[in-house]
Each structure stands twice: as C-alpha cells, then as structure tokens.
Amino acid sequence: MMKKSVKIWTVSGIAYLGLVIIGYSLFVGNEEEPHSDAHEETAMEVQGDSHEHEANQNEKENEQMENHQHHQHAAHNDHAAVENEVSVTAAYEDGKIVVELKDPEGNAPVLETNHEKDLHLIVVKSDLSEYRHLHPVSKENGVFEQAYELSDGMYKVFVDIKPKGLAYQVKPVELHVGEHQNHSADNDLSVDTEFEKTVDGRTVALSVNSLKVNEPTVFTYTSKDGKPDPYLGALGHVVILDEDAEEFIHVHPSSEDETVFETRFSKPGIYKVWGEFMFGEQVHVYPFVIEVTE
Known part of the structure; x- marks a missing residue:
C-alpha cells in the first residue's frame, strides 16, 4: 500500500x-x-x-x-530693386569724362576687379544712336577720368562696378555735353528683321530663341570669320538697354568656349542690344534692335 x-x-x-x-x-x-x-x-x-x-x-x-x-x-541682370549705397556723379570737362564714386560716409568705395577692370563705363547718346564701352583711369578719392571726345548732346552713362561690402545696382546718370542740353532726345528705333551684320570686314549673325517676358532668352552669336579672341576675360560682352535707356543689362557668355549669352526680360518693349567681340586687336560692336512681348 x-x-x-x-x-x-x-x-x-x-x-x-x-x-x-x-x-x-x-x-x-x-x-x-x-x-x-x-x-x-x-x-x-x-x-x-x-x-x-x-x-x-x-x-x-x-x-x-x-x-x-x-x-x-x-x-x-539688374532687374531686382536695390537701394544703392554708392552714389555716382558724372561730368564732361575739357574733353574728359569724369566719374566720382562715394560711399554713404562720403569716402571712396573699395572696388573688386570685374572682368579685368575695376570700372566699366557704358556711354550712350540719349537716342541710343551712339555707344561706347570705356574704362576710365582711377585718380584719387573715388574719381575716375577718361579722355574722350563727345559731340554736343544729351548722354546717359552706366557705371558697372562691384563695390566691396556695399549694395549697388547700375542706374543711368545723365551727362550733358555742350550748351542747352537739358532734355533727352526721342529715339527712333526700328526693330531689326535681319540679324546679320558686317562691321569692319567681320560678319556676325545673331539668333534668339525667345523674346517673351519672364522666359529665358538665349542670344547665340555666330562669326563667319571664326571664334573671336578673348576680350576682358570672356569671348564677348552683351549690353542691353530698353528704349528709354533706363534698364541696364550686362551679360557675359554662358561658357568659356561659346558666344552664347542668356538673360531674362522683366517687361515688354523695344530693346537695343550691343554685342562686343574682339578679332585680332580690334573690338567690333554689333548693334541689333529687338522687341520683347508678353
């Protein structure tokens, strides 16, 4: 059990x-x-x-x-509104164009070298019939001088600079040469229908992909005499002004080996375009008039 x-x-x-x-x-x-x-x-x-x-x-x-x-x-491009911190004045005295630059304290601004020059001076007749791209010599206290003979008339100058540490946008400055030149002359621009021109024996053709507001506009220049020589650190320069010479655009090539320039227009209207190219030792300027639409 x-x-x-x-x-x-x-x-x-x-x-x-x-x-x-x-x-x-x-x-x-x-x-x-x-x-x-x-x-x-x-x-x-x-x-x-x-x-x-x-x-x-x-x-x-x-x-x-x-x-x-x-x-x-x-x-x-210079479409954006910028409050300038550099004042610019221009005068014509004794066969010289005199440009003076001042910062907000009244001193000469320090400039960065831009395409081999401290200052690029674009001078146009108010009716856009004449065009000059000059490089005045620095003197002292923000004063630059350029010896150049101008006929009597009303001009607009554009001082293209890069001041260090200061806001700046290129604006037109009126330049009066001779007596009683107090009013801008009316221009008589006609839009080009042929985009090929010969200047001093060198022929250049221009093609444009679009002329619409707020769309990329590409200017392609073709030379029948071969690629131009480098000029001011680039294969060319393009300066564009509206018909009132108020809006300034300075464009450089999109690449180092092509004469192709890209920009954008913020408003419709008539514009004059100057393409600058160097062949040999001479700079050739090719003007064309275009119309930008909505």
Whole structure:
C-alpha cells in the first residue's frame, strides 16, 4: 500500500512539474512577441526617419541649386530693386569724362576687379544712336577720368562696378555735353528683321530663341570669320538697354568656349542690344534692335 502511494505521488509530481514548465514557456512566449513587435515598429520608425531625412536633404539640395541659379542669373541682370549705397556723379570737362564714386560716409568705395577692370563705363547718346564701352583711369578719392571726345548732346552713362561690402545696382546718370542740353532726345528705333551684320570686314549673325517676358532668352552669336579672341576675360560682352535707356543689362557668355549669352526680360518693349567681340586687336560692336512681348 505504501509503495502504491509513493508511486502515485511521484507520477503526480512529474505531471505537476510538466504543467509548470508548459505554463512558463507560454508566459515567456507571450512576453517576447510584444517585444518583437516593438522592435519591428522601432525599425520602421528609424527607416521612416531615414527616408524623411533623405527627402529633406534632397529638398535642401534642390533649394540650394535654385538659389545658386537665381544668384547666377542675378549676376547677369539688374532687374531686382536695390537701394544703392554708392552714389555716382558724372561730368564732361575739357574733353574728359569724369566719374566720382562715394560711399554713404562720403569716402571712396573699395572696388573688386570685374572682368579685368575695376570700372566699366557704358556711354550712350540719349537716342541710343551712339555707344561706347570705356574704362576710365582711377585718380584719387573715388574719381575716375577718361579722355574722350563727345559731340554736343544729351548722354546717359552706366557705371558697372562691384563695390566691396556695399549694395549697388547700375542706374543711368545723365551727362550733358555742350550748351542747352537739358532734355533727352526721342529715339527712333526700328526693330531689326535681319540679324546679320558686317562691321569692319567681320560678319556676325545673331539668333534668339525667345523674346517673351519672364522666359529665358538665349542670344547665340555666330562669326563667319571664326571664334573671336578673348576680350576682358570672356569671348564677348552683351549690353542691353530698353528704349528709354533706363534698364541696364550686362551679360557675359554662358561658357568659356561659346558666344552664347542668356538673360531674362522683366517687361515688354523695344530693346537695343550691343554685342562686343574682339578679332585680332580690334573690338567690333554689333548693334541689333529687338522687341520683347508678353
């Protein structure tokens, strides 16, 4: 009887132990499953954060590229309104054009070299019939002088400079030569229909992709006499004025080996375009009149 009781207790103990082991296993399994889900959820969150970071990075890079393109475009155009921190005056005395520059404190501004020169001076007759691109010599206290014979009349000059640390936008300055030259002459511009001209034996053709407001306008010049020589650090220069000689655009080539110039017009109207190219030792200027539409 005693042996039978011991046997029964032994079997019961083993069975109880088995139930304990099975229950513990089930408990541990239930605890690990939520942990696994939490781990997967965390991994998904990290992956989501990674994609979001990548998207933000791409957006940031695109924004930087757009800003770079905007600044690059702004360097060739003067459409944005800027309050000048450099005052400019011009006078004609004894066969000399005299330009004076002053900063807000009345001192001479420090200028950065821009295309091999500290100052580019564009002089046009008020009716846009005459055009000069000059480089006056610096004297002292912000004064620049250029010996040049001008006939009597009303002119507008554009001083193209890069003052260090000062805001500046090219604006027209009236220049009166001779007596009673107090009013601008009316211009009589006719839009060109042929875009090929020969100047001093050198022929250049111009093609334009678009003449619409707020669209990229690309001027492509082709010379029948081969590629021009470098001039002031570029293969050419293009200066554009509206018919009232108020809006000034100075454009340089888009690349170092092509005479291709890109700009953008902010308003419709008649514009005169001067393309400057050097062949040998002589600079040739090719004027064309265009019309920009809405």
